[in-house]
Amino acid sequence: MDQTLVVTLMVNGTQVTRSVQPRQHLVDFLRDELGLTGSHIGCEHGVCGACTLRVNGEIVRGCLMLAVQANGCRVDTIEGLSDSKELAKLQKAFHEKNALQCGFCTPGMLMAAQDLVRLNRKPTREEIRSHISGNYCRCTGYQAIVDAIEEVVNG
Amino acid sequence: MKAPSFAYAKPRSLTEAFDLLERPGAKILAGGQSLIPALNMRLSSPELLVDITGLKDLSKIEARDGVVRIGALCTHTMVERSPEVREHLPLIADAVAHIAHPAIRNRGTLGGSLALADPNAELPACALALDAVLVVAGKKGERRVPAAGFFKALFETDLGPGEILVGAEFPKAAKSVFLELARRQGDYAIVGLAGTSRGGDKRIAFFGVAATPILIKPRSLDEAKKALPMPNGDLYNSPATKRHLAGVLLERAWTRL
Numbered sequence: 001m002d003q004t005l006v007v008t009l010m011v012n013g014t015q016v017t018r019s020v021q022p023r024q025h026l027v028d029f030l031r032d033e034l035g036l037t038g039s040h041i042g043c044e045h046g047v048c049g050a051c052t053l054r055v056n057g058e059i060v061r062g063c064l065m066l067a068v069q070a071n072g073c074r075v076d077t078i079e080g081l082s083d084s085k086e087l088a089k090l091q092k093a094f095h096e097k098n099a100l101q102c103g104f105c106t107p108g109m110l111m112a113a114q115d116l117v118r119l120n121r122k123p124t125r126e127e128i129r130s131h132i133s134g135n136y137c138r139c140t141g142y143q144a145i146v147d148a149i150e151e152v153v154n155g
Numbered sequence: 156m157k158a159p160s161f162a163y164a165k166p167r168s169l170t171e172a173f174d175l176l177e178r179p180g181a182k183i184l185a186g187g188q189s190l191i192p193a194l195n196m197r198l199s200s201p202e203l204l205v206d207i208t209g210l211k212d213l214s215k216i217e218a219r220d221g222v223v224r225i226g227a228l229c230t231h232t233m234v235e236r237s238p239e240v241r242e243h244l245p246l247i248a249d250a251v252a253h254i255a256h257p258a259i260r261n262r263g264t265l266g267g268s269l270a271l272a273d274p275n276a277e278l279p280a281c282a283l284a285l286d287a288v289l290v291v292a293g294k295k296g297e298r299r300v301p302a303a304g305f306f307k308a309l310f311e312t313d314l315g316p317g318e319i320l321v322g323a324e325f326p327k328a329a330k331s332v333f334l335e336l337a338r339r340q341g342d343y344a345i346v347g348l349a350g351t352s353r354g355g356d357k358r359i360a361f362f363g364v365a366a367t368p369i370l371i372k373p374r375s376l377d378e379a380k381k382a383l384p385m386p387n388g389d390l391y392n393s394p395a396t397k398r399h400l401a402g403v404l405l406e407r408a409w410t411r412l
Binding site for chain 2 (some may be wrong): 002005021022023025028039044045046049050058060061063064065066068069097112115128129133134135136
């Protein structure tokens with residue numbers, strides 16, 4: 001029998017306690033145990049950024065962190081930040097600038113973009129590109145994504 | 156893919172960690188930004204992961220007498236944001252910005268990068284160029300290893316079984332330069348260099364060229380060019396291309412040292 005461990009974490013403001021196997025990734029835990037399927041799974045080795053989450057206020061790769069490592073942590077997902085309206089401006093800008101096509105990368109892209117918005121600087125387009133460099137989009141070619149983020153960070 | 160099955164323990168002290176590391180198949184987990192991808196791709200299958208991130212003493216940055224001691228568990232983001240590092244070790248501050256992407260820098264640690272000793276990684280080369288001392292702890296106590304004696308071979312270091320890298324001490328340099336060429340922001344380097352100068356003594360460490368970072372201590376640019384070894388090729392770049400690029404970086408760096 002594989003080892004299971006009890007973890008307690010705060011997900012989108014709600015405390016949850018579950019029993020998990022050590023091998024389970026945080027993003028799988030959120031999707032499979034809690035039904036929070038907004039965080040996507042692309043490459044599963046830290047390259048694509050589709051699983052970007054916020055843990056204790058900092059963005060991380062949900063596929064490069066184990067659920068057991070999130071014990072005692074505050075985890076925020078795309079669902080939480082959408083419901084709280086924290087992402088409202090970015091979501092509107094993405095919509096208006098056509099910054100998504102298939103939408104697979106969009107939750108991760110919004111999480112990475114919001115991280116930049118929260119730094120409260122006025123980044124250049126180059127700095128925006130640098131900040132989302134770990135998030136792959138295979139449809140749009142990034143131009144529209146950078147346009148949308150630029151509008152929010154400079155607006 | 157999903158990681159294979161393993162057990163997990165999170166020690167609260169170094170002593171407890173040393174005991175856990177004696178168990179068969181035990182492996183240290185710090186930030187996990189290299190280990191977890193390796194687990195996901197089933198390149199590694201430990202029986203027990205010993206998560207050392209609870210050892211809070213290992214995440215301090217202290218500057219004293221021109222030496223900055225960085226705890227092994229400091230994340231790249233902590234290093235990037237540290238005023239001590241920016242002031243005394245601009246080389247490291249510049250280098251860290253080249254490591255992967257923000258979401259990875261938030262978890263990946265200085266100790267993890269040094270202990271893994273990836274030949275394309277930035278921090279081992281910085282440690283060599285700065286003549287850093289790596290602090291290693293084990294059941295028998297602490298020992299201090301100069302960077303030049305730490306990186307032994309491909310992914311192989313001086314760390315013995317059951318030992319933990321607890322930090323590194325970086326003496327500041329009068330001048331330094333960090334340069335890296337990569338296809339895309341955050342990619343592993345095609346080739347890069349970390350260079351320092353103290354009272355005219357130059358130390359230049361190349362990475363992405365061999366199984367370990369390569370340190371040279373040239374007195375002139377000509378000597379530096381001659382000392383540069385023929386690099387290993389990779390999937391995309393031949394040894395000749397890499398050698399050319401390393402030479403370009405060397406010339407750019409030389410005027411700043």
